[in-house]
Amino acid sequence: MTVRDIRFYGDPVLRTPCAEIETIDEGVRALVDDLIDTVKVPGRAGVAAPQIGVGLRAFSYNVDGRIGAILNPRIVEVRGEKQPTGEGCLSVPNLWHDTPRHPYARVEGIDVDGNPVTLEGEGVFAQMLQHETDHLDGIVYLHRLDKPERAVAMRQVRESDWF
Numbered sequence: 001m002t003v004r005d006i007r008f009y010g011d012p013v014l015r016t017p018c019a020e021i022e023t024i025d026e027g028v029r030a031l032v033d034d035l036i037d038t039v040k041v042p043g044r045a046g047v048a049a050p051q052i053g054v055g056l057r058a059f060s061y062n063v064d065g066r067i068g069a070i071l072n073p074r075i076v077e078v079r080g081e082k083q084p085t086g087e088g089c090l091s092v093p094n095l096w097h098d099t100p101r102h103p104y105a106r107v108e109g110i111d112v113d114g115n116p117v118t119l120e121g122e123g124v125f126a127q128m129l130q131h132e133t134d135h136l137d138g139i140v141y142l143h144r145l146d147k148p149e150r151a152v153a154m155r156q157v158r159e160s161d162w163f
Contacts, residue, residue, distance in 0.1 A: 002034045003041060004052035006090045008162050009140055013050045014091055017138040018057045021071045024114055028056070032069045032112050035060035040067065044090065046128045048135035051091050057109075059132040063125045070117050073109035075133050077120075078102035085127055089141050093162055097153050099144050105129040 007013055021028055031054055039047040039060040048059040060069040084098035106120035107129045119129060131141055142153050157163050 004038045009092045015138045018136045046132040048132045057136045070109040073107045077106040079104035101127045
């Protein structure tokens with residue numbers, strides 16, 4: 001079991017769009033194993049590859065007993081008006097802010113065998129799909145906040161003991 005360290009906000013890997021996974025080799029399989037081991041730590045809903053320092057399009061999830069990983073995910077559908085939803089991030093520890101998210105999301109990608117995968121859900125699962133896909137596009141949830149809330153969040157980041 002390899003639980004990888006989480007990279008914190010300010011690390012350039014978190015603001016860099018990730019590369020597509022073109023070949024599924026042993027390195028990619030090991031990455032997926034590490035992502036799943038890392039997301040199984042209690043209190044975690046998702047871990048994206050850049051959060052463990054890897055600039056590839058992959059994330060793992062652990063929501064309501066659903067545990068797995070997806071490669072090259074893309075959001076293909078969202079439904080409903082964005083709603084402010086309490087959200088935090090392992091890469092921005094100890095902060096919690098209402099983040100606008102759609103109540104439904106559907107993501108398509110592939111598994112470690114190259115088979116097509118569709119993940120979809122509402123509520124927390126939809127929020128996780130949007131949050132983790134954002135990570136793969138170099139977006140941290142703080143950048144989804146409205147300007148006044150983002151100013152508060154950035155002040156909290158600057159005052160944190162981990163930044």
